[in-house]
Amino acid sequence: MDEKQALDAFTALSQETRLRIVRLLVTAGPEGMSAGVIGEAMDGASSSRMSFHLGHLEQAGLVESRREGRSIIYSASLIALSGLVEFLMRDCCQGHPEVCNPAVAALSSCCEPQKGASHA
Amino acid sequence: MDEKQALDAFTALSQETRLRIVRLLVTAGPEGMSAGVIGEAMDGASSSRMSFHLGHLEQAGLVESRREGRSIIYSASLIALSGLVEFLMRDCCQGHPEVCNPAVAALSSCCEPQKGASHA
DNA sequence: ACAATAACTCAACGAGTATTGAGATATTGA
DNA sequence: TCAATATCTCAATACTCGTTGAGTTATTGT
Numbered sequence: 001m002d003e004k005q006a007l008d009a010f011t012a013l014s015q016e017t018r019l020r021i022v023r024l025l026v027t028a029g030p031e032g033m034s035a036g037v038i039g040e041a042m043d044g045a046s047s048s049r050m051s052f053h054l055g056h057l058e059q060a061g062l063v064e065s066r067r068e069g070r071s072i073i074y075s076a077s078l079i080a081l082s083g084l085v086e087f088l089m090r091d092c093c094q095g096h097p098e099v100c101n102p103a104v105a106a107l108s109s110c111c112e113p114q115k116g117a118s119h120a
Numbered sequence: 121m122d123e124k125q126a127l128d129a130f131t132a133l134s135q136e137t138r139l140r141i142v143r144l145l146v147t148a149g150p151e152g153m154s155a156g157v158i159g160e161a162m163d164g165a166s167s168s169r170m171s172f173h174l175g176h177l178e179q180a181g182l183v184e185s186r187r188e189g190r191s192i193i194y195s196a197s198l199i200a201l202s203g204l205v206e207f208l209m210r211d212c213c214q215g216h217p218e219v220c221n222p223a224v225a226a227l228s229s230c231c232e233p234q235k236g237a238s239h240a
Numbered sequence: 241a242c243a244a245t246a247a248c249t250c251a252a253c254g255a256g257t258a259t260t261g262a263g264a265t266a267t268t269g270a
Numbered sequence: 271t272c273a274a275t276a277t278c279t280c281a282a283t284a285c286t287c288g289t290t291g292a293g294t295t296a297t298t299g300t
Contacts, residue, residue, distance in 0.1 A: 007136060013208070014130035015288080019123070027211040035247060049289065051248050070246045070297050078212065082225075085205050088133070091147040092198065104228055105202075135258080155277060169259065171278050190267050190276045 001083035005061060009084050012060035017042055018053045022062055025076035032075030034068075121203035125181060129204050132180035137162055138173050142182055145196035152195030154188075 013019050024041055025032060033041075039050040054074055057063040061080045065072050133139050141158055153161075159170040174194055177183040181200045185192050 003136070003139070007134060007139060010130050010134035010139065011287095014127060014134045016123070016127060017288090019127060019130065023208065023210070026209060036245095039247095046290075047247060048249080048291075052288075055248080067296090072247065081209065081212075085209075088143065089146060089201065089205075090143070092201075104224075108224055108228075131257095137258090156275090166260075167277060168261075168279080172258075175278080187267090190274095192277065 001087040006084060006087045008060040009062055012057050012062055018057055021053060021057060022076060025063060025074060030075055032073045034071035034073050036071065038074065121207040126204060126207045128180040129182055132177050132182055138177055141173060141177060142196060145183060145194060150195055152193045154191035154193050156191065158194065
């Protein structure tokens with residue numbers, strides 16, 4: 001994750017519809033959701049609007065897509081989201097681990113950390 | 121952290137100068153840096169430009185300021201950054217902890233997690 | 241092949257944003 | 271109080287972004 005990628009990701013996340021899409025796809029997990037189903041969840045957004053935002057998110061690397069029949073299925077890229085978090089918080093505790101730990105605790109609360117997870 | 125706060129934060133982070141300021145302040149820790157010193161680190165940005173971006177970041181809740189003599193000292197709000205991460209990644213592993221752990225590992229690598237940290 | 245469904249592409253409009261430069265406010269030391 | 275330093279405020283400009291509506295491409299079942 002370099003600065004340009006991070007800027008693209010934050011730009012993508014700074015728009016209401018796109019932020020909602022990403023959060024929806026984060027909860028949807030690896031199976032993802034079709035563009036049409038996502039559009040209905042976004043107050044019935046038009047197809048061109050969904051296409052614009054989903055394309056934006058894909059170009060920013062935050063979501064991935066695959067075709068399944070007539071539908072295109074989108075899913076969140078957890079790798080990209082992790083990289084973004086790491087980019088933003090890198091070197092957050094130079095000499096002060098206590099100011100950084102709230103972020104670790106917040107993210108750890110999402111799921112039980114497995115001690116075996118490798119450390120990029 | 122609600123949706124509006126998150127959108128403001130991502131908007132603030134989606135601009136090159138502001139993203140650099142936040143990352144600089146994250147590494148600077150709680151002591152922070154003066155507006156002038158930050159401006160010099162931003163390729164000598166003009167004072168009005170720094171004021172605009174620092175004000176934007178403060179309004180978004182990502183940085184805090186205090187006056188010290190003639191200078192105004194800015195520091196990153198780790199609480200806000202943690203809240204943002206948690207908002208983005210909430211419910212990231214419904215039934216699939218393995219897809220969420222890379223994010224935890226990325227952030228944990230920032231500093232050694234202390235097992236005592238309370239879990240918001 | 242044809243019709244229906246799902247999603248994408250494109251051009252145009254209106255709204256919001258970053259930068260600049262000049263000027264104003266706050267603090268300090270002599 | 272005066273000059274110097276540090277930062278903020280404001281108006282004008284150019285730039286970027288989101289939405290809309292019409293049209294296009296891809297896939298499926300008959």
